[in-house]
Amino acid sequence: MGPGQIETPPFLEAPQPDPSKAAVHLLPVPMEATVSYGGGTALGPRAILDASFQLELYDREFDCEPGVLYGVHTMPEMELPTNPAEAIEAIAARTAEVYSENALLGVLGGEHSLTYGVVKGLLSVRNKPLTVVQLDAHCDLRDTYEDTPFSHACVSSRMLELPQVEQILQLGIRSLCTEEANVLKTEPRVRAWFTEDVHNDVFEAELRERVRGRDIYLTVDVDGFDPTLIPSTGTPEPWGMTYAQGERIFRILAEEANLVAFDCVELAPVEGHHASDFVVAKLVYRLMNLFLRDKIQELKKSSDNTYLSQNHIQGTEEQS
Numbered sequence: 271m272g273p274g275q276i277e278t279p280p281f282l283e284a285p286q287p288d289p290s291k292a293a294v295h296l297l298p299v300p301m302e303a304t305v306s307y308g309g310g311t312a313l314g315p316r317a318i319l320d321a322s323f324q325l326e327l328y329d330r331e332f333d334c335e336p337g338v339l340y341g342v343h344t345m346p347e348m349e350l351p352t353n354p355a356e357a358i359e360a361i362a363a364r365t366a367e368v369y370s371e372n373a374l375l376g377v378l379g380g381e382h383s384l385t386y387g388v389v390k391g392l393l394s395v396r397n398k399p400l401t402v403v404q405l406d407a408h409c410d411l412r413d414t415y416e417d418t419p420f421s422h423a424c425v426s427s428r429m430l431e432l433p434q435v436e437q438i439l440q441l442g443i444r445s446l447c448t449e450e451a452n453v454l455k456t457e458p459r460v461r462a463w464f465t466e467d468v469h470n471d472v473f474e475a476e477l478r479e480r481v482r483g484r485d486i487y488l489t490v491d492v493d494g495f496d497p498t499l500i501p502s503t504g505t506p507e508p509w510g511m512t513y514a515q516g517e518r519i520f521r522i523l524a525e526e527a528n529l530v531a532f533d534c535v536e537l538a539p540v541e542g543h544h545a546s547d548f549v550v551a552k553l554v555y556r557l558m559n560l561f562l563r564d565k566i567q568e569l570k571k572s573s574d575n576t577y578l579s580q581n582h583i584q585g586t587e588e589q590s
């Protein structure tokens with residue numbers, strides 16, 4: 271463990287793989303520098319990791335324990351500077367340092383501002399266009415908010431300043447200001463589907479078309495979901511997405527696009543209320559399983575073969 275890092279429990283109660291063999295690398299980023307309403311996102315990553323210990327490793331869809339097969343390596347939690355601009359730079363640098371082409375990078379937040387740092391870091395090492403898909407109640411398209419351009423309320427505006435962000439696709443939006451409504455009307459790189467579009471299922475064909483064959487970065491602000499499902503968040507907004515709609519979107523993206531990295535942000539755990547933490551941990555696990563579904567099938571086959579050949583060798587030995 272290096273300086274500026276805090277020891278953390280791993281995601282899932284499973285054997286810890288060698289990082290070079292893990293298909294997922296998780297980076298906990300407890301950013302809480304510009305939170306404007308309910309606080310507590312600094313404890314988000316730890317709450318997700320703790321709750322993940324209660325998850326069943328077995329996944330009905332795949333009829334196996336996917337996380338054990340593909341392996342999840344959890345990195346130590348970052349220790350961040352309190353100044354938002356410095357925190358963003360630290361996150362960008364750490365992302366560039368830990369990114370590997372051979373693994374899916376997942377960032378556990380932390381407030382939404384961190385997404386800009388992660389995307390910046392990714393672009394610095396990959397240098398290829400990226401489509402950002404954002405599940406959120408909010409557009410986060412203000413230019414500045416509460417005197418900082420690095421607020422969670424501005425994260426999408428900051429990303430638009432990166433020329434390699436080819437488009438930002440937002441789903442579940444239901445709360446915005448006049449300034450943001452104007453950006454939506456004039457900025458061709460942003461496409462927002464409001465919450466009624468998701469509930470009426472009128473986004474799918476265009477979403478598929480827009481992400482097909484593209485490298486995507488998925489940012490999941492947990493307030494995109496309904497606060498009856500995940501109340502532990504800083505700015506809860508009614509009429510959000512259901513759990514099933516979230517999974518549906520993950521599946522569409524998994525079928526059409528190449529996921530480079532993802533984050534899950536804005537969980538602000540409340541003591542004594544563990545349901546939100548658990549729901550978010552489950553969302554993260556299912557997101558990983560859906561995106562790694564080809565790999566899971568492949569690993570399942572080879573683990574069956576290993577099992578068969580071991581039995582075969584044993585059988586031969588018994589005969590001799």
Ligand SMILES: [Mn+2]
Nearest residue numbers: 407408491493
């Ligand atoms: Mn939000």
